[in-house]
Amino acid sequence: MTASRPDDNALSTGTDYDTLATRFRPIFAEIASGAAQRDRERILPHEAIAALKAAGFGAVRIPVQYGGAGASIPQLFRLLIELAAADSNLPQALRAHFAFVEDWLNVPSDADQRAWFDRFASGQIVGSAWTEVGDVAVGQTKTKVAQRDGRYFLNGSKYYSTGSIYAEWIDVYAQREEDGSNIIAAVSTQQNGVVREDDWDGFGQTTTGSGTTHFKDAVVEPRNIIDFSRRFKYQTAFYQLFHVATLAGIAEAVKRDAATLVRNRTRVYSHGNAPHVSEDAQIQQVVGEIASWAYAAQAVALQSAEPAQRAYVARFGHDDAAEHAANVEAEIASAQSQLVTSELALRAATHLFDALGASAISKRLGLDRHWRNARTVSSHNPLVYKARIVGDWAINGTEPPFEWQIGNGPGRGSK
Structure with missing residues (x-):
């Protein structure tokens, strides 16, 4: 059901972008200066994340009256493109945080919303723990929340815990043990029951903090257990737009490095x-x-x-059909743009070496990270399925799936 519309001042419909970006560009520049070394030596960007927190980056979508910047979704992603050009690991590390923020932007105003807005405005961020690996079937969730002696405890393990190693909270996809219903548990990382490991072994996006998180009787406050059905309806599109922005930022970084290195190169070929x-x-x-x-x-x-911005505004428009149409549009747009930006970023990251000599392959420069990072981001959700979904929509008007999961299939021998 469409939510009641808050006062217009409480909707994040945009701000002056140049003023907003000016606040963060010196931080972006500092982040860019150390990006190659962090990738080469696998140094987690704790200092970079801390600087962004302190500057209020995690609160840019929060309405101004609650301590944020009131940025629109397009303005958020424009900022993320700039950040990705500095270091493409950072937008991905903050992906779950902004999705969690977006969820709270989509609910009616109450004390819980205000409490989370206050946390975001103070610099606290949220990581992700949704995916389970190993012997887990599609649709199965082994991570459970159970009640004991009037308290709630979370147990289980997750992989691809992107950003959680930097976060004060983790957005955990789990089930209630008593009835198997799907929930989101917002779990504080400031407790012994949360163990985070930096064991992500991908060849790209190496410092996103996407490793394993273990929950061992981690305490969850009852008010922080949320029915999954409440999640904002354009969430899948929103999550995928982070990949799109990251890829666009990688392409921008390739352009920057190509122009700079060619400008400063002194060696030439005799047949040039x-x-x-x-x-x-x-x-x-x-x-x-x-x-x-x-x-x-x-x-x-x-x-x-x-x-996605239109879907956000439609959430409060008292027109369920219009809201649904906006959600469909957001999903199709994100799928189409992933197909295009993936190809462009990968092409640019390869073509970079055609502008330079053999010295460009030096590990010191770290230029290979652009291709590795683009390939990693492009691999998170198979592009062939994106193309099929877009094609089915264009041909048959088949609506895209708004949620999907990954896990073990039944196998070739099943019936």
């Missing part, structure tokens, strides 16, 4: 076209193509965020 590589027409063409792909990726990313 100019006495300085920056004047070589063929190299200029390579960088021009990369720049154009980065421009296109960013344009697609920003356009694809607009439907």
Whole structure:
């Protein structure tokens, strides 16, 4: 059911972007200066996350009257593109946080919402723990919340716990032990019952903190156990837009590095076209193509965020049909944009090496991280399924799935 519309001032419909971005750009620049080293030495960006927290980055979507910036969803993703250009690990590390924020933006105003807004405004952030690996079937959840002696305890293990190692809270997908209903448990990390491991072993996005989290009788406050059915309806599109923004930021970083390295390069080939590589027409063409792909990726990313903002506003419009249509539009837009930005970012990250010599493969430069990171982000949700969903919508008007899960299938021999 559509929620009651709050006062318009309590909706985050946008702010002056340049003023907002100016607050964070010095932090982005500092983050960018250490990105290659962090990737090379696998240094977790605790200092970078702390700086973003202190500057209020995690509260940009919160309405101004509650201590945030009142940014729209497109403005949030424009900021995330800038952050991803500095270090593509950071938007992904903050992905669960902003989804949790979005959920609280979509509920009627009450004391619980205000308590979470206060936490976000103070700099607290939320990580994720949804996915289970190993002997878990599709649709199965082994992580449970159980009541004992009037208190609630969470037990289980999760992988892909992105951002949780930096967070004060974890958004955990679990089930109630007594009836098997799906819930979200917001669990404080400041307790012995939460054990976070940095064991993510992907070849890209290595510092997102996406490893294992164990919950061993972790205490959960009753008010922080939320029926999963309450989650905001455009959540899947919103989650996927983080990948789109990250890919657009990677393409922008490739453009930056290509232009800088060509500009500063002194060595030339005897069979080149100019006495300085920056004047070589063929190299200029390579960088021009990369720049154009980065421009296109960013344009697609920003356009694809607009439907999510419309879905957010429609939540309070007292028109269930219009809200549903907005949610469908947001989902299709996010799927289409993933297909395009994935290709553009990967193409740019490969073409980068056509503008430079063998010295570009030096580990010191870390230019390979752009391709590894883009390939990792593009692998989270199979693009072939995205294309099929978009095609089925275009041909048959079949609505996209708004939720999906991963786990062991029944096997080839099943009937």
